[in-house]
Amino acid sequence: MRHCSVQVRGLLTREELDRYNGLMEVGGFLEDQSKYDLAYIIQQEVDILILPAIERLKDKSRTRDREEQDYLASRQDGSAIDAD
Known part of the structure; x- marks a missing residue:
């Protein structure tokens, strides 16, 4: 098994x-x-x-990726403002 x-x-x-x-x-x-x-x-x-748990894991990963993108975008926006 x-x-x-x-x-x-x-x-x-x-x-x-x-x-x-x-x-x-x-x-x-x-x-x-x-x-x-x-x-x-x-x-x-x-x-x-186990299919529902796999979907929950995928959702968790997508959420983490989205949060990471938001964080990187906010860091990039902050850097652009600091450069001015």
């Missing part, structure tokens, strides 16, 4: 995280039993489950 990144796991809600941990446990058990065809189905469910 493939785990999602720590960043994505950190953005899962409590309910999503509980479901994620349960699915990973079941998937690991199925892999131990060499039931890879069933583990694949569990992995697909995990991939669907």
Whole structure:
């Protein structure tokens, strides 16, 4: 079973995280039993489950980029005023 990144796991809600941990446990058990065809189905469910957290991570990144652009623009405006 493939785990999602720590960043994505950190953005899962409590309910999503509980479901994620349960699915990973079941998937690991199925892999131990060499039931890879069933583990694949569990992995697909995990991939669907983490999509909202991935979107939250993307939104967080976009917000940070926007704030950085605003900061750089304000610094550049301040430099132009100081040069006068």
